[in-house]
Amino acid sequence: MTVFKTTKIGLFVFLLNSFFLTSIVNAQEKSIGLTLAKTVPLPGVHGKFDHIAVDSKHNKLFLAAKGNNSVEVVDFANEKMIYSIKNVAAPQGILFIPKKNMILVCGGGDGTLKGFDATTYKEKFVLHLGGEADNIRYSAIRNRVYVAFGDGAIAVIDATTFKKLSIIPCTAHPEAFSLDSLNKKLWVNIPDKKTIKMFSLDSEKELATWKNVSDYDNYAMTIVERCHKLIVASRTNPTISVLNSETGELMQSFKCDSDPDAMFYDEKTNRVFISCGGGSIYILNDIMNTTIKEPVIIPTRKKARTCLWVSEINSLFVAMPEIDGKVAEITIYK
Numbered sequence: 639m640t641v642f643k644t645t646k647i648g649l650f651v652f653l654l655n656s657f658f659l660t661s662i663v664n665a666q667e668k669s670i671g672l673t674l675a676k677t678v679p680l681p682g683v684h685g686k687f688d689h690i691a692v693d694s695k696h697n698k699l700f701l702a703a704k705g706n707n708s709v710e711v712v713d714f715a716n717e718k719m720i721y722s723i724k725n726v727a728a729p730q731g732i733l734f735i736p737k738k739n740m741i742l743v744c745g746g747g748d749g750t751l752k753g754f755d756a757t758t759y760k761e762k763f764v765l766h767l768g769g770e771a772d773n774i775r776y777s778a779i780r781n782r783v784y785v786a787f788g789d790g791a792i793a794v795i796d797a798t799t800f801k802k803l804s805i806i807p808c809t810a811h812p813e814a815f816s817l818d819s820l821n822k823k824l825w826v827n828i829p830d831k832k833t834i835k836m837f838s839l840d841s842e843k844e845l846a847t848w849k850n851v852s853d854y855d856n857y858a859m860t861i862v863e864r865c866h867k868l869i870v871a872s873r874t875n876p877t878i879s880v881l882n883s884e885t886g887e888l889m890q891s892f893k894c895d896s897d898p899d900a901m902f903y904d905e906k907t908n909r910v911f912i913s914c915g916g917g918s919i920y921i922l923n924d925i926m927n928t929t930i931k932e933p934v935i936i937p938t939r940k941k942a943r944t945c946l947w948v949s950e951i952n953s954l955f956v957a958m959p960e961i962d963g964k965v966a967e968i969t970i971y972k
Contacts, residue, residue, distance in 0.1 A: 671921065671934050672954055672971035678717045680966040683710055687957040687966075689773075689900070690946035691734040691741065693756060699968060700741050700756075701944075701957055702729035709743055711759065712968055714955070723759050726752070731774035731785065735797065744771035744785055751785055751793075753800060763800050767793050770811065779819045780839065786812035792826065794842065806842050808835060814901070816861035816868070818883070825868055825883065829855040834870065834886065848886030858901040858912060865926045869910050871898035878912060878920065880930060892933055894920050899943035906949055913956060915943035919971075938969070 685705015692699050697715035709729055711721035727747030734741055734756060741754040749769045753762040769788025776783050776797065783795040792806040792815065810830040817824055817839065824837040834856060836846040858871035861883060868883040876898060880890040897915030903925065904911070910922040912933075919936040944957040953970050960966040 672919070672936055674969060675953070675972045676714065676717055676970040678712055678714060678719070678968040678970075680710060680712070680719060680968065683708070683719075683722075683966045684960055686941070687944045687959050688730040688746070689732045690944055690955055690957060691732045692946060692948050692955065693734050693736065694948055694950045695736065696756075698756070699955060700732055700734060701968070702732040702743065704728050704730060704746060705959075707747070709741065709754070714968065714970060721759055723754060730770075730772045733774045733776055733783070735776060735783075738797070742774060742783065744774050744787070746770050746772060749787060751783075751795070751800075765795070765800060765802060767802075773812070773814055775815065775817050777817050777819055777839075784815070784817065784824070786815060786826070790828075792824075804842060806837060809833075813857045814859040816859050818861050818863050820863040823883075825859065825861060827856040827859050827870065829857055829873075832856070834868075834881075836883075836886075846886065848881075858898045860901045860903045860910060862903050862910075862925055864905075867925065869901060869903070869912075869922070869925075871901060871912055871914075873897060876914070876916075878922070878933070890930055892920075892922075894918075894933070895935075897941075897943050900945045902945070902947035904947055904949050906952075911945060911947050911954055913938070913943055913945035915941050917942060919945065919954070919956065936971070939964070 683706050688702040688704040699712040699714050701710040703710050709723040713720045727745045729743050730746040731744035739756045741756050743752045749767050749771050751765040767787045771787040773786040781797045783797050785793045790808040790810045794804045810828050813827040815826040822839045826835045834848045855873040856870050860869050866883045868881040870879045876894045876896050878892045878894050895914035895916035895918040901912045908925050910925050912920040917940045921934040939958045942958045946955045956969045958967045
């Protein structure tokens, strides 16, 4: 073989390797961070925000505008507000159930769970729970809705009839909680007691209580079922803690921004997203690895503690409240 031909082959191999290396680096960069894709202004919407729900099929976002006593409906594809459900008493938890075309809203002000038609926005039912109705979760497998409320309880509700089926006692007001359909368990943050409780979803009986895991006010939480990791964020000495979901053992921890409030795990990209009211999004990558790398940090806005990751459309929605003369807005990262 001539030197010329050898050089050509060598150059081809070099270029081919460079292409694959560049592709890998680009893929890694995409998996690590996020890019701001859209911003939707929310003029006239004032005060604190709580939670977000999304109807990805119809490009609708539902925002619990707690300080505004309203649920704001946003067409995020066309970047505009389209409706405001008024006179909702300090809405907090919010959930969209596609097969029922229903928006479920937890009333922090009146302790109710209300259902609204997601097309007409008309109220369809009211369930009085008592006390502050807060976080809400849905299990499609079990056809159940779970609502944290009052001085220490989670209501279990039939997702067809919306009738209350049972109550899981929690000793003090429950904040974020996570359902593990694979292992049939439920974990609940009880910040007033600085504890995490684990329950059986089948029997609804308490299985364990972990106290003073890191001496924190534990608010945000998510479960990574396949590797038995429970990720918990605290507000006193703000920390993201990685726990063994079966034993409560602290596996790893990271310092974070103040006021962490919402957290979501994305199985497709193996990432966890945490929104902090101090003005940051924290991203944990390669969450199933034995050792997790330091978080990637994306700046947002002070008091922007509300977020939602929607895997179907590969988007992180962050609610930015009105502050320092800046109008409230929804920002969308991809």
